[in-house]
Structure formats: structure tokens, C-alpha cells
Amino acid sequence: MTAVTMWQKIQLFYQSALENGDKRTDKWLLVYSPVPIMCVFLCYLIIIWVGPKLMAKRQPVNLKPVLIVYNFAMVCLSAYMFCEFTASSWLAGYSLLCQPVDYSDSPLAIRMAKVCWWFYFSKVIELSDTIFFILRKKDGQLTFLHVYHHATMIFNWWAGVKYVAGGQSFLIGLINSFVHIIMYLYYGMAALGPGMTKYLWWKRYLTSLQLLQFFTVTIHTSYNLISDCNFPDSMNAVVLAYSLSLIALFCNFYYHSYLNRKAKKT
Template identity: 40%
Template structure:
């Protein structure tokens, strides 16, 4: 039984290697799903178990300078990704409707492949968001939504980049996501820069609205496929998965919006009460005593256990 299972795994691995697009085969982390899956499993373990326990009896690190450098770097990286997506098709040759997967080796196609891989690789860099939380003992920010989003996104994108690196209309959501991240990391850079910048951060509440808009745009764009008389997109599975992705994350972030701004469980702090904070995809969390944790601002837990963003005292 075990031998048959191992044989099946080896066969599937060989099949993936044979199906890997030759144009992206030599890029880092593209040879096998084992490497990226191992990294992401390690990320989840570190975020939820290993990291909090290593920091349990240690003082939090003060990483404001590192976070400023990191956030500014992410702004520049995502801006570059948006520009490359535009220049490699979305602002040049794409119709914004039924744009097919490009199988050629033209300079523009190779440019699209390069930026598609760069977008995928940037998701591994973004895992540092959580590392900063752990090192600064901000476990309250490590929610289910945060961990799921950071681990699910790069795992699914490996398959798309491996099999169809120049994905045509399937790459729209990557460009939109990078655009949103330019805005997000700009906010986080200003936030980490100190109290004197708090007066410029009045738009924190609208970060979730921007994220919701992202998922609406992605869902509307990809939904065109279902209403076209003819669209010979080569891998319809990608269309269905992107649509489900947009709807799933719209529901998750909508739930957050309801909890934060309608039910008032995660209301933002006023600028006068705000302190320096870090970076996260979830603007606010709340603990049992009703005190708010704003982007890394809150109490430290030195002997607690973490359960998906909630700390239980022992």
C-alpha cells in the first residue's frame, strides 16, 4: 500500500516536470512543488507554533527601521510589477476581454513570463509581514485570514506559473493585487515611520474597502468568460479557480468589514491614540478584553499560547 502510494507520488512528480513550461523551467522555485510547499508549511508552523514559543520568554524586538526599509522596498517592487504587467500586455496588446494564453517566445511574451514569476516570488517575500509580527510579539495580528492568505496565494500561483506562465486574461488579478499592495505598503511605511505621520493615516479604514474593490474587479473581469459567445481560453480551469478565488476572498474580507465597521468590534483608534505599527493585510483585531490591536499596536504576551490570532493565557 505504501509502495503504491510512493509510486503514484513519483509518477505525479515526473508528470509535473514534463508539463512544466520550458520557458520558466529554470526560474528559482519552479522545478518542483516540493520546495515551495515545504517553505509554506514551515511558514505556517513558524507563525502559529514555533515563533511564538521561541519569543515567549524574550523581549520583543524593535524593528521600526527594518520595517520602513522593507515596506518602502515592497512599494517599489509592486510598482515595478504593475508597470511590467502593463507593458507586457495589459497596456499594449491585450483587449481586457478574451486574452488567450501566449505560447510564443516573443520578447513581449518573455517579459510577461518574467513578471508573472516575479509576482509569484514576491509572495514569499511578503511572508516577512508575519515574521515581523512574531519577532515583535504581536501574535494578535496573526489571524486565520492573515495566515491563509499569505500561504494560499503563493501555493496556487506556482501551478499557474508552472503550466501557463503567460496566462493572458488569467494574469489580470495579479496586476490588480500588486496595485493594491503599492497602496498598502505605502500606508505601512508611513505607519512605521513614527507618530508624526499619524495625521496622514486617516484613510486606514478604507484599506479594507480597497481590498474588497480588488476582489470585485477581479470577479467582474473573469466573469466575462461566461457571457462571451466564443472564447477559446486554453485552460478554462484557471478561469473557474480565479472566479472562486475572487468570491472566496471577497466573502472573507466582507466578514472582516462587518465585524470591524458595522458591528464595531474592531473600530480604529483615533490618530491621537495611535502608536507606531507594523504591516499586515488585516487592519485590526480584537481580544477578549475589548482592547484593540492596531496593526501591531497592543499588549505583549510572554507566556501565552496562540490559536490563530487569539492568545490564551496559561
């Protein structure tokens, strides 16, 4: 009886979580239920586990044309999202300090919700980065940081689009889209071949830019947790914990990739 009651409570909680989302985004792809994105996540984990084993006795796949198209397409998508986040927030008079979600069907509110969805969907597309590493036998790139960041972002932004498509969420999308313009431009140039190496001296500063975005999000979210802002504290708490975890992981990556390596050379 207790087990049945517990199962019923779980069902009621799950149904409530589905029904209490943003009604505007419920019908959009991969939004209403977490089940589809969980299936994507499970497929992602299976590929990470099986992929390197299947490639072990095979030659790396030449993906140069694919990588060039993919990376520069992601530059364009990131630029589009950056412009949409900027224009939508500016025209709607968004505050950088406290911005509740506008759940209305006004053109600007829908425009912001749509670019939030595109940002969420771009995180699904970015799982391709991992597949490309596997096919090229770049298994050293499949670090905990890489897998953790890619896998968790799809869930974070599923929740973002499901419950808070707009408001304070816009700043994360705005900053990250800008960083990804630079990041995928770097990868696109690198994919062009060894002739571009002399122009890619700024990789270290790209990592610094990524760290700067996490510090900015941490400060911004911390302020919203202690201020009287009509934005869910639960969302702010999740974002704060997540950004702190990324700061720790990226600082560790920066130290081992640049500072520790430089010290060993010296």
C-alpha cells in the same frame, strides 16, 4: 499489487504535472517542482507555531528601521511590477475580455512571463509580514485571514508561473500590484512613528480597495468561464473559488473592524 499500481499512477501523474508545464519558466527559481515551495510553506507554518512560544517571555523586537526599509522597498517592487504588467500587456495588445497565454519566446511573451515570476516571488517575500508580527509580539494580527491569504498565494502563483505565465493571469497581477503600492505605502508611513497617525485616516478605504479587487477578479473570471476563451477553465475555476473565499473573509474583517465597531460606539 493494487497499492503498487496506485503508487505508480501517483508517480506518473506527478511526473506528467512536472513535464507539462511552461518550458520557458521551468529553470526559474522555485518553479519546476512544487517541492521547494512546499518546504517554504512548511517552514512558514512552523514559524507561526513556534514563533509566538519563543517570544512569549521576551520583549518585542524593535524593527522600526527594518520595517521602514522593507515596506518602502515593497512599494518600489509593487510599482515596478505594476508598470511591467501594464507595459507588457499594452505592447502585446492584450484583451481585457479574453487573452490566451503566449507560450512563444518572443520578447514581449518572455517579458510578461518574467513579471509573472516576480509577482510570484513577491508573494514569497511577503511571508516576512508574518515574521515581523511575531517578532513584534503582534499575535493578534495572526488571524486566519492573514495566514490563509499569505500561504495560499504562494501556491496559486506557483501554478500560475508553472502553467499560465501570462494571458488572463496578467490582470490579477496588475490589480494586486497596484493595491500593494497603496498598502505598503500605508504600512511604511505607519512604521515612521506616531507622528504619521493623522495622515493614515484612509485605512478603511484600503480595505475597501482590497475588496474591490476581489470583486473585479471574480467578475472577470466568471465571464471567462462562460465565454469561449482559449484559457484553461481549470485555472479560471480555481481563481473564482479563491476570490470568492477572499471576498467572504475580507467582508467579515470589514464588518468586525469598521461597521460592528462603529455600531458598538454608537
